[in-house]
Each structure stands twice: as C-alpha cells, then as structure tokens.
Amino acid sequence: MKYLVRMDLIDPGPLLSPQQVAGILENLVVPSFQTLVKLEKDRKILAGGLEVGARSGVFIVDAPSNEELSRLLENLPFWGIIKWQVTPLESFEHRIEGVQEMIKHLKAGAK
Amino acid sequence: MRRRLTFLSAFFVLALLIGGTASAQQRFLVRMDLIDPGPLLSPQDVVGLLEGLVIPSLTSLAEMDKQGVLVGGLEAGGRNGFFIVEAESNHALSNMLANLPFWGIVRWHTTPLESFEERIGIARRHVEHLSGGE
Numbered sequence: 001m002k003y004l005v006r007m008d009l010i011d012p013g014p015l016l017s018p019q020q021v022a023g024i025l026e027n028l029v030v031p032s033f034q035t036l037v038k039l040e041k042d043r044k045i046l047a048g049g050l051e052v053g054a055r056s057g058v059f060i061v062d063a064p065s066n067e068e069l070s071r072l073l074e075n076l077p078f079w080g081i082i083k084w085q086v087t088p089l090e091s092f093e094h095r096i097e098g099v100q101e102m103i104k105h106l107k108a109g110a111k
Numbered sequence: 112m113r114r115r116l117t118f119l120s121a122f123f124v125l126a127l128l129i130g131g132t133a134s135a136q137q138r139f140l141v142r143m144d145l146i147d148p149g150p151l152l153s154p155q156d157v158v159g160l161l162e163g164l165v166i167p168s169l170t171s172l173a174e175m176d177k178q179g180v181l182v183g184g185l186e187a188g189g190r191n192g193f194f195i196v197e198a199e200s201n202h203a204l205s206n207m208l209a210n211l212p213f214w215g216i217v218r219w220h221t222t223p224l225e226s227f228e229e230r231i232g233i234a235r236r237h238v239e240h241l242s243g244g245e
C-alpha cells in the first residue's frame with residue numbers, strides 16, 4: 001500500500017545553544033536522512049525529498065500495513081522531533097475502476 | 112482518445128528523457144484537488160466530466176506511474192491526489208500539468224523538492240559551522 005508521508009521538523013525555539021543544535025543535526029537529523037536515502041535505494045520509499053529551503057519534507061512509501069509504516073517511521077532517529085502526517089493513497093488505476101462504476105450508476109439512474 | 116493518450120505519454124517520456132541528458136532533473140510534489148462541482152450539475156453533466164476529463168487524466172497519470180515518470184496516487188476515499196514527479200524545469204512541469212484533460216477543473220499545488228542526500232550535505236556544513244563557533 002502506498003502512503004504519502006509529510007514531515008515537519010518541530011520548531012526548536014531560540015533557546016537551544018549552537019552545541020545543542022549541532023548535536024540534534026549530528027545525532028538525529030543526518031542519521032535519519034541517511035536512513036531515508038537507504039530506504040529510497042531499497043525502493044521502500046518510491047520518491048521523496050525536502051521542500052526547497054524549508055524544514056519540511058514529503059515522501060511516498062510502500063508499506064504492507066499501517067503498523068509496518070508506523071514501525072518504519074518510529075525507527076527514524078528524528079521521529080520524536082518531527083510532526084508527521086500520513087495520507088493513505090490509492091492507485092490511479094484503482095480509482096479509474098471506481099469512476100467507471102460511478103458512471104454506470106449515474107447512467108442507470110438517468111434512464 | 113487512446114491514440115492521443117499514448118502520444119501524450121510518449122511526449123512526456125521523451126521530454127523527460129531529453130531533459131535528463133540535457134540538464135539536471137528537478138523533483139516536485141504535486142497536489143491536485145478536484146474543484147467542487149456544486150450540486151447543480153445534472154447526472155449527465157457529471158458523466159460527461161468523468162468520461163471526458165477525469166478518466167482520460169487518470170489513465171494518463173496511471174500510464175506515467177507505470178513508466179516510472181511519476182509516483183503517486185489519490186487520497187483513499189477523497190477527491191485529492193498527490194504525485195512526485197521529476198521535470199527539467201518549472202516550465203516543463205507546467206506543460207505536463209496543462210496537458211492533462213482535467214487541468215481546468217483541478218486546483219494545483221506544486222512544491223519544489225530537493226533530495227535527502229543534498230540536505231545531508233547542508234546539515235553537515237551547519238554542524239561544522241556550529242562546532243567551529245565553540
């Protein structure tokens with residue numbers, strides 16, 4: 001199943017020291033991006049990237065279930081400092097079938 | 112209609128292939144929201160929209176998805192969809208979207224993306240800069 005995942009880095013606020021910011025980047029952000037790159041290479045993430053110039057990103061992931069997707073996201077080191085939004089997707093092909101079914105009903109109702 | 116779609120898909124693939132050799136591809140997130148048709152359309156009008164605009168567009172998107180030009184789908188149960196596509200430029204993306212038959216009845220949102228790899232480099236430079244400030 002395909003899911004669109006949107007991630008927004010939560011606002012760290014102005015009180016973090018440069019050392020703390022460096023720590024977050026080194027220990028949470030960079031390793032997470034490295035994992036995302038690996039998932040992209042393994043074709044678990046089908047496409048994705050970060051919004052240019054912003055602290056948000058999106059990717060489309062293929063996961064067998066909601067639970068598996070949860071595990072995948074929770075395993076990212078920066079899971080706790082990201083606001084996650086997940087949207088389940090259906091394929092264009094599947095929707096064409098649904099629309100064709102709808103047309104049949106509408107035509108039958110019009111007779 | 113089928114010939115037109117095949118031609119369109121071939122055009123997109125060709126444009127993307129040519130773009131791939133001529134310049135770097137850029138990645139975009141595209142969100143599409145079907146505009147509210149309102150309650151005044153007759154069932155016949157709705158059928159016309161679905162048959163004439165929606166199905167041909169979804170077929171075209173499904174073909175491009177199969178060919179690896181884009182990755183995406185429709186929000187389960189919703190009238191919105193998303194895909195991530197690579198295009199040579201903003202202009203090329205605009206052309207691609209404008210060629211979809213339902214272009215005029217969809218509200219489009221496009222967001223330029225950069226790769227995770229690219230951002231790792233930026234984060235490392237930030238770390239270096241912040242650590243140098245100690």
